[in-house]
Amino acid sequence: MENIPEVSHAELLRRQLQGPWHNAMLDKWVGRGELDYEKYVRTQQLLALQTPPEQCVTPDELMFQVVHQSQELWLKLLAHESVECVAELDQDQLWEVSARLERMNRVARTLASQLGVLETLTPDAYQIIRRALGNGSGQESPGYNAVGLTAQGLEEALARLLWRRGVELATLYTRPGLADLKRMCEQLLDYDESFQLWLYTHFQLVRRTIGVDSTVKALDGLPTRVLTGRMMKPLFPALWRVRVEMTATWRREGGHAPGAPRGSTGSDVP
Template sequence: MTELNHELIRSIEAQGNSDYEIYLQTKQLLSLQTSYEQLCNPDELQFQIVHQSEELLFKLLNHTLLEIHKNLLEQNVNKILSLFQRAHLAQSNILSIIELLHTMSPKAYQEIRLKLGNGSGQDSPGFNIFLKIAPILWKTFKKIYLENSDEKIEKIYNSNFNHCDTYLIAEAFLELDDKYNKFLYFHIKLIGRSIGLNAYSLKGNIVSALNNRISRSLFPELLEIRSQMTALWGNTYGVKRNSITPEQKVDAVL
């Protein structure tokens, strides 16, 4: 390593003297990655930072979900929707960070993999806590907004649809679910790009089995109601429709 590189590496390490550094504990934060001299290759630093950043964002996401739970109990609709927006943005940032790893070559990852033991993304504490909080949140929503009133999922989406607060909160849950599914999809695509979909994980499991997770829903009732509505529509107007006639095309233009 040249003297210039040594100097640059030293400048990256925070001194921790300014108020900014003290408050954010940057000296400790930037010491949590493997030292430059001990990296198996330059991409290992990116690999660590991406996964550490994911855990920090999951911490924010999970803390936000706990705040949503508190406000669900208090029926503070505006706060609930505002917090859901934050949660969705945290999820979006996790997805964006994952894409950084697309710049890592398969060869570089094979070298990094030697240092991972039998570690797996499925061991992520932030992700696993999220999976525990989400159903609790949904149960509370149903109890407060559905079971304690005469509202039902079918009513707020179909027979009594009026874009009410309960509907908006339910759609915020669906957005949380959608981004969860995207996270699973991004994860399996990353695996495909790094070790291949026919490979085995460090725990000895076939990677392709993870494909079964992608279609899972945290809140399946929100998807089922859409299928039910479409089935009812089909019963009324026909499942298979005729093509638009020339006369209908003219009427549409006019």
């Protein structure tokens, strides 16, 4: 008959997880913070930043903390990349700007998809964690504030670039020969859209965790419903406005009347 251990298998594993671990391939001890990888990544400090399991209010708390901490790191990276992008814009290095905006777009998408992990937190588990959160607000997130600040810097750098080239934002989409600027604006828009996707995913996360309603209040007393308007707030309003302005000046002249054969001219179009 199998021996019944004095402690559970899970508890044994939990203890082993505290390390260090002997890596047979390297014939070295991992987890003491002495190896080059551990020193460079600063794993000792990084992995000590989460509440130890015995102090967590629920086993789900580690996931809750890891997602929040990772989000702050990705937001920090976005702010850093934005500053580099401002420098490149001011030096007219548009290929470099393009590559960086592609990276920033991917980071913003990563932010949104990571929230999917937090969506596995059920409302009852969140209610337990919520008691340990104080009265904090999402607006207190350093990364969120840094991204907002640097987006303003990006918008101003774009305005300076357009001024140097002697073009208005609206003319980019109508005048030929400005493909480089137009492409860059579309990439800024990609980044903005991905960032709003993050805000929208966050909204759905809040909705399934505590509910969105005028009666549901956040820990800082704000009704969760305020998020409905805020999640649509763009980073670069001028880039979105230009589309509205173009549509306002749009005329059907030169097109096909609805249902008319393709060969007909647009002259009879109402």
